[in-house]
Amino acid sequence: MTRLHHLALTAADLAASVAFYDPFLAELGYQRSGGLESPLIYLGDGPEILVYRTEGDGAGRSRHQHGAPGLQHLAFEVDDPSAVDAAFRAAVAACGTVVYAPRTYPEYADGYCATFIEDLDGSRFEVVNIPKS
Template sequence: MPALHHLALTVRDVGASAAFYDPFLTQLGYQRSGGIESPLVYLGDGPEILVYVAEGDGVSRARHQHGAPGLQHLAFKVGDAAAVDAAHRAAAGAGGAVVHPPRFYPEYADGYYAVFVEDLDGSRFEVAYIPSN
């Protein structure tokens, strides 16, 4: 079966986005490899995450709108509820928008605990603890 190797995101300002992604992705076990130039490269136990600066008229384009065509959201599964809370604090502290603060989602699964945040360009991320049954 194929495995996801990397995820590539596009942002309007790679420097400003590094200030968000560095603390947020560090809480999820990623570290930035290399400098501040595009693309930012984050390595961890999961797929690589690449952050590119927008090109052409994409630079002046408005933020991504949730529900518009494109990536709906990316979900990270973590080992405990404390990791969800830590990712929430990191994202909020780095200027990310908290869409749904950490809470339980019994409609998804028993014990499902998650937070939903957006980066500076409106890309949405979920960080979830899903206990094993």
């Protein structure tokens, strides 16, 4: 069996990233394990999430741009639409950038409810609820 073990992201300002990731990922069932050194480690029911400090030439680069080569977005599936709203509110309160507020996407599937937000470095996240038939 093969499964995803962890996701690794890079952040320009680790302290600012803690202020975003702690409340946002808590809404998704993750808790930070360990201190504030690189990498930040978040554990939950899904793959581990690691947030590294930029280093070398990466420290001077601009934030990620959606549509550029690389990871487009990470999607977290939650059990009900209220969890989509809760994650959205946590991300906004932690200075995340709203890409799309929570709404339904009937073009994806019946009842598909999602929000899209970005962290401080432009990494994009989707939080989605898809009703089970």
